[in-house]
Amino acid sequence: MDKHFSYGKIFVIGSGFFALMLVWTFYNAYMPLILGDYIESRAIRGAIMGLDNLLAVLLIPIIGAWSDRLDTKIGNRLPFLVVGMPIAAFFFILIPYGAAITLWVLLVVDIVFLLAMTIYRAPVIALMPDHTPSEKRSTANGIINFMGGIGAIVALFGLSTLYGIDRAYPFIVAGLLLFLAFMLLYFTVDRQPAFAANTSEELEESQAANSFFHGIRLLKKAEFRGHLFILIAIFIYFIGFTGIEALFTVYAVEHLNMEESAAGFTLGFFSLAFVLFAIPAGLLGSKRGKAPMMLLGLIILPLIFISIPLLPFLNEFVSWINEIILLQITLFAAGVAWAFINVQAYPLVADLGGKNRIVFFTGLYYLFSMSSAIVAPAILGLLMDLFSHPALFYGAAASFFVAFFFLRKGSKIMTA
Missing domain, CATH: 1.20.1250.20 (MFS general substrate transporter like domains)
Structure with a gap:
């Protein structure tokens, strides 16, 4: 040593x-x-x-x-x-x-x-x-x-x-x-x-900034169409994730009338599941393929998000379980699905250009993911303003479904 x-x-x-x-x-x-x-x-x-x-x-x-x-x-x-x-x-x-x-x-x-x-x-x-x-x-x-x-x-x-x-x-x-x-x-x-x-x-931010002009010019070329679709998928689903992260407590307090402390505590089950399942998700990605595991997560996670506004109605039929506990269990499942997506994303992008372009595509990954984090809370917040609080989850779910389409299309182009 x-x-x-x-x-x-x-x-x-x-x-x-x-x-x-x-x-x-x-x-x-x-x-x-x-x-x-x-x-x-x-x-x-x-x-x-x-x-x-x-x-x-x-x-x-x-x-x-x-x-x-x-x-x-x-x-x-x-x-x-x-x-x-x-x-x-x-x-x-x-x-x-x-x-x-x-x-x-x-x-x-x-x-x-x-x-x-x-x-x-x-x-x-x-x-x-x-x-x-x-x-x-x-x-x-x-x-x-x-x-x-x-x-x-x-x-x-x-x-x-x-x-x-x-x-x-x-x-x-x-x-x-x-x-x-x-x-x-x-x-x-x-x-x-x-x-x-x-x-x-x-630094992630430096690589994002350095990739902006050169990266966008390069991605316009026909041979990088598949790469662009994959990066667009990352940008779109990060809108859903970042919006949920920033506005879940607003939904829980203003719509479900939860105590503020209980709202943050409940969100913790999402983070806990991600930490616990990050390594298993990575192992599955290595065994089954990064893109297939991401696509699986991009189907499961929005279905879970769509179910969250319906939990109060479901609770009427399963009254033996507390509504908040039911929400915590649902968010834990969502955190597992998020692990399947997020753990694979950076390694997938880093592999896009081969060994000679790892740094370049790393920069593009940070550029697309960070750009969405700037605008996502405002976009999903606007949906909540226009269509009521449950629109947070419907909007996030839509972002994951759209991302599924772009990731699948990009993966097909890359493997063609």
């Missing part, structure tokens, strides 16, 4: 991802409800929820490249963590208090929070490759993603419970955990890491 490499440091770096996912997951679940105190339109609330994705695509490549070049006494990554993480933690704690004053105070607090998160996101991601030799990066990345997944589950199960006690409590706890992660990182990571290199080009 390289004397400069330490799994202990990887777990500390993973604590940064744990806190990052903890905060983001809770923010995505509950910010639409907080905005609902002032804004009735789900489309406007959805547009605000897409702001973080827009900032990420625009600013993170710039910040990542800046952190590659910066040279200070505490290294090139830590200055961004010193600025971003404490400010993000402080303003996250302020969100419920800003919401109690006026909408404009809430929006100012929210924008500062989002900017602070954007400042440190790229540098904290770069810490892993800075401290890890290339042959160990897959293992280290697995550790970090696992800790991020745990953060998401803790947010929806643990912080949601605190939200039911007092709206401010989960923001305080999450903000303090984010600050604790900053302290651990500040006193643990190397100032001059042994494996440091320019990593800005490896």
